[in-house]
Amino acid sequence: MLGKSLVPEISELIAKRDFNALRDVFSDWYPGELAELLGDIPQDDQAIVFRILPAPLAADTFEYLDLDSQKHLLKALGREEVSGILNEMAPDDRTALLEELPGGAVRQLVELLSPDERKIATNLLGYPEDSVGRLMTPDYVAVRPDMTVGDVFEHIRNFGRETESLNMIYVVDDRGKLIDDIRMHEFLFSTMDKRVSDLMDSNYVHLTVTEDKSQAVEVFRKHARFSLPVVNSEGILLGIVTLDDVLGVVEAQDTEDIHKFGGLEALEYPYSATPLLDMVKKRAGWLIVLFIGEMLTATAMGYFEDEIAKAVVLALFVPLIISSGGNSGSQAATLIIRAMALGEITLKDWWRVMRRELISGALLGVLLGLIGFIRIAAWSAFSNLYGEHWFLIALTVSFSLVGVVTWGTLSGSMLPLVLRRLGFDPATSSAPFVATMVDVTGLLIYFSVGALLLSGTLL
Amino acid sequence: MLGKSLVPEISELIAKRDFNALRDVFSDWYPGELAELLGDIPQDDQAIVFRILPAPLAADTFEYLDLDSQKHLLKALGREEVSGILNEMAPDDRTALLEELPGGAVRQLVELLSPDERKIATNLLGYPEDSVGRLMTPDYVAVRPDMTVGDVFEHIRNFGRETESLNMIYVVDDRGKLIDDIRMHEFLFSTMDKRVSDLMDSNYVHLTVTEDKSQAVEVFRKHARFSLPVVNSEGILLGIVTLDDVLGVVEAQDTEDIHKFGGLEALEYPYSATPLLDMVKKRAGWLIVLFIGEMLTATAMGYFEDEIAKAVVLALFVPLIISSGGNSGSQAATLIIRAMALGEITLKDWWRVMRRELISGALLGVLLGLIGFIRIAAWSAFSNLYGEHWFLIALTVSFSLVGVVTWGTLSGSMLPLVLRRLGFDPATSSAPFVATMVDVTGLLIYFSVGALLLSGTLL
Numbered sequence: 001m002l003g004k005s006l007v008p009e010i011s012e013l014i015a016k017r018d019f020n021a022l023r024d025v026f027s028d029w030y031p032g033e034l035a036e037l038l039g040d041i042p043q044d045d046q047a048i049v050f051r052i053l054p055a056p057l058a059a060d061t062f063e064y065l066d067l068d069s070q071k072h073l074l075k076a077l078g079r080e081e082v083s084g085i086l087n088e089m090a091p092d093d094r095t096a097l098l099e100e101l102p103g104g105a106v107r108q109l110v111e112l113l114s115p116d117e118r119k120i121a122t123n124l125l126g127y128p129e130d131s132v133g134r135l136m137t138p139d140y141v142a143v144r145p146d147m148t149v150g151d152v153f154e155h156i157r158n159f160g161r162e163t164e165s166l167n168m169i170y171v172v173d174d175r176g177k178l179i180d181d182i183r184m185h186e187f188l189f190s191t192m193d194k195r196v197s198d199l200m201d202s203n204y205v206h207l208t209v210t211e212d213k214s215q216a217v218e219v220f221r222k223h224a225r226f227s228l229p230v231v232n233s234e235g236i237l238l239g240i241v242t243l244d245d246v247l248g249v250v251e252a253q254d255t256e257d258i259h260k261f262g263g264l265e266a267l268e269y270p271y272s273a274t275p276l277l278d279m280v281k282k283r284a285g286w287l288i289v290l291f292i293g294e295m296l297t298a299t300a301m302g303y304f305e306d307e308i309a310k311a312v313v314l315a316l317f318v319p320l321i322i323s324s325g326g327n328s329g330s331q332a333a334t335l336i337i338r339a340m341a342l343g344e345i346t347l348k349d350w351w352r353v354m355r356r357e358l359i360s361g362a363l364l365g366v367l368l369g370l371i372g373f374i375r376i377a378a379w380s381a382f383s384n385l386y387g388e389h390w391f392l393i394a395l396t397v398s399f400s401l402v403g404v405v406t407w408g409t410l411s412g413s414m415l416p417l418v419l420r421r422l423g424f425d426p427a428t429s430s431a432p433f434v435a436t437m438v439d440v441t442g443l444l445i446y447f448s449v450g451a452l453l454l455s456g457t458l459l
Numbered sequence: 460m461l462g463k464s465l466v467p468e469i470s471e472l473i474a475k476r477d478f479n480a481l482r483d484v485f486s487d488w489y490p491g492e493l494a495e496l497l498g499d500i501p502q503d504d505q506a507i508v509f510r511i512l513p514a515p516l517a518a519d520t521f522e523y524l525d526l527d528s529q530k531h532l533l534k535a536l537g538r539e540e541v542s543g544i545l546n547e548m549a550p551d552d553r554t555a556l557l558e559e560l561p562g563g564a565v566r567q568l569v570e571l572l573s574p575d576e577r578k579i580a581t582n583l584l585g586y587p588e589d590s591v592g593r594l595m596t597p598d599y600v601a602v603r604p605d606m607t608v609g610d611v612f613e614h615i616r617n618f619g620r621e622t623e624s625l626n627m628i629y630v631v632d633d634r635g636k637l638i639d640d641i642r643m644h645e646f647l648f649s650t651m652d653k654r655v656s657d658l659m660d661s662n663y664v665h666l667t668v669t670e671d672k673s674q675a676v677e678v679f680r681k682h683a684r685f686s687l688p689v690v691n692s693e694g695i696l697l698g699i700v701t702l703d704d705v706l707g708v709v710e711a712q713d714t715e716d717i718h719k720f721g722g723l724e725a726l727e728y729p730y731s732a733t734p735l736l737d738m739v740k741k742r743a744g745w746l747i748v749l750f751i752g753e754m755l756t757a758t759a760m761g762y763f764e765d766e767i768a769k770a771v772v773l774a775l776f777v778p779l780i781i782s783s784g785g786n787s788g789s790q791a792a793t794l795i796i797r798a799m800a801l802g803e804i805t806l807k808d809w810w811r812v813m814r815r816e817l818i819s820g821a822l823l824g825v826l827l828g829l830i831g832f833i834r835i836a837a838w839s840a841f842s843n844l845y846g847e848h849w850f851l852i853a854l855t856v857s858f859s860l861v862g863v864v865t866w867g868t869l870s871g872s873m874l875p876l877v878l879r880r881l882g883f884d885p886a887t888s889s890a891p892f893v894a895t896m897v898d899v900t901g902l903l904i905y906f907s908v909g910a911l912l913l914s915g916t917l918l
Contacts, residue, residue, distance in 0.1 A: 032681035222491035226685045244683045254713040262793025271798035297778035315774040319756035327891040334721025339730035431890035432786040
């Protein structure tokens with residue numbers, strides 16, 4: 001990027017306090033680029049750069065900064081500059097910022113807003129977290145059915161300057177109730193004297209303000225729109241949600257699923273912005289649960305202590321066998337969790353999934369069983385590591401692998417469906433969780449097969 | 460959804476061949492809803508519904524169907540209907556369909572296109588898979604600098620009917636080279652006699668046609684645009700990419716990362732659409748690699764066979780200890796892989812990450828070590844399961860846990876960075892891969908600690 005290479009030059013200009021030259025450098029930059037450059041200079045210099053930027057550019061750039069830099073800048077800048085930036089920010093991005101700050105800071109900042117902007121901010125902040133209301137911006141264009149196309153263009157010229165997208169114009173009745181959406185195209189392809197009501201088809205898609213953000217993603221996916229109108233329970237138009245904010249929701253959801261799947265509580269902030277102890281806490285919870293669950297393996301092994309004492313060779317394959325079950329289980333869980341998240345699989349598919357996974361698991365189990373058998377046979381051809389009964393040991397390991405991998409695949413695939421059925425998040429059936437579950441049962445399978453095949457010889 | 464409840468009614472109308480009533484039912488449906496309903500009726504009935512839909516609605520609905528239904532419909536419908544649907548489809552969605560079909564079918568279908576549409580299709584298909592070219596649609600509005608604002612609106616009326624988004628108008632020179640982008644707002648807020656050149660600031664963002672799709676995601680994220688222009692290496696404007704297609708790319712990338720992280724090759728098609736044997740193949744590869752890696756545990760355990768024979772009690776804790784290492788490793792790998800995918804961490808942060816993870820790992824290890832110690836002490840207070848040397852065994856398990864968890868966390872966090880450094884995909888450092896790696900080293904740590912603390916007593 002062109003930004004990086006300019007860092008030394010810009011640092012020099014800041015050191016020299018050559019603000020005119022700086023202003024020149026930045027005049028035709030994009031906010032996104034400027035934000036990236038700011039990430040590479042010291043935080044104190046960031047405040048200097050912000051002071052010289054024109055207010056609208058400063059506000060746009062501010063929106064692109066990460067939360068940490070935003071907080072620091074709010075502290076470093078004077079009341080007046082902060083007020084300028086906040087008032088110029090897009091309402092949805094401002095909500096995102098205020099939402100992350102402690103309550104006291106939010107009150108102080110909201111006081112800096114102009115009365116109009118304050119109304120917007122407190123209004124947006126009033127909606128539940130994770131609701132569509134928090135994503136909403138009130139900058140949209142709404143028209144009445146009795147307006148002419150000419151009136152509409154006049155209205156856009158007067159009130160549409162802030163709108164993020166002009167692709168869709170919304171039609172509301174006298175009470176502000178949403179009654180239609182009309183593509184900009186329709187107005188451009190129509191004569192100026194036509195009425196809005198002539199262009200209406202009373203067929204529109206909308207979101208409800210209290211709906212969950214994830215439902216908004218579904219609606220966007222289904223209707224391929226760039227923005228969608230948001231109404232309250234009475235159908236009154238409150239604002240719009242734009243697709244770029246939805247992109248952020250999708251990424252945040254996927255991050256949450258990935259974190260859960262990795263066996264930890266989802267982090268709320270980026271990795272680097274999360275304090276060390278918070279992060280340890282998010283990880284310790286699940287790690288302890290899994291550890292306590294895994295203690296059952298020590299109990300299970302305890303039951304077979306006599307067998308292990310008689311045939312130590314059995315113990316050698318314990319890690320190999322239980323990890324194969326865990327690996328096949330985490331593969332199956334991954335596939336099913338992701339397919340459920342994308343809506344490709346629902347609960348009613350459980351029987352089809354179970355059949356498929358049973359066959360897959362058995363095939364994979366036979367495959368690993370064969371490899372395991374060959375390995376033990378090959379080692380035994382050249383050494384006496386596994387003793388005279390190597391053939392029986394190889395059989396025990398192979399049969400156990402078939403059983404453990406089949407069982408691992410089956411439990412890994414069914415667990416997410418069971419969790420969903422019980423009302424839990426399927427993503428909680430993490431790779432470590434499935435592995436722990438399969439470890440204990442894997443030991444039981446292994447030692448049972450061993451008892452069956454080796455009694456009379458080794459046992 | 461209203462669709463589901465209508466399925467019986469619609470099936471009845473189809474059975475009665477009451478096409479007029481059907482046409483009425485569907486007349487004011489959205490393509491997305493129609494596609495959802497079609498998913499619930501038999502594939503043969505789908506073809507009947509398609510025959511009665513007006514061509515543009517049929518084409519729009521077709522775009523929302525999954526690949527399987529699309530293929531089936533192409534077979535079931537006559538040449539004329541197929542040609543109608545293909546010609547009406549948005550070029551980017553058509554490319555996505557053709558890309559998935561076998562070569563012979565593609566040639567046949569491309570022949571059904573009108574000469575203009577054929578040129579667009581073969582042009583888009585000529586770009587490498589995963590390149591921006593495949594996402595592109597040539598339906599955009601481009602104007603010349605010497606046109607007046609009035610000319611621009613006239614031009615949009617003549618050529619802009621198909622455009623997905625009118626938010627941005629692109630300015631090209633005589634050779635078709637992109638020289639600016641101007642927001643629709645600017646035209647609406649300007650007088651009709653102003654020239655395009657008066658509105659230009661020669662500052663624009665663009666994509667290159669051969670760029671990777673994932674880079675397009677970055678640019679969209681940075682500039683919060685609904686669409687971006689695509690140019691070739693000479694800067695000639697070829698088409699635009701819209702944000703809704705980028706949403707699909709983000710989801711596909713996340714799916715790929717999640718699959719890799721679960722320890723399998725990423726599936727190309729949805730779970731249900733992937734043939735059973737293909738799926739087994741995607742899973743078998745990694746499962747075998749991990750299995751062979753995990754065989755090292757049997758070798759490692761073999762080295763300690765004498766120790767296990769002398770102190771069978773040591774074997775009891777093997778699964779507990781190695782799984783704790785695996786779990787902490789997969790937590791760390793998850794965090795780092797996702798943070799890298801979102802650009803929150805880059806290679807140059809390795810030292811900071813390493814320090815953080817070393818501290819986190821040690822803290823988590825001490826925590827699990829304490830719990831492990833308490834568990835063994837508690838059991839030993841009421842039973843003789845762990846014999847007279849229970850205190851030394853408890854110490855061995857605790858110290859091993861500290862070592863194994865610290866090591867697991869460290870390797871889990873560093874492996875993705877090392878892979879990226881070597882030019883591989885960090886997402887390949889899956890939970891099972893990290894677990895396998897940590898299992899072998901975990902055994903070495905455990906038995907070494909054991910040898911140190913227990914020699915002279917148990918060993």
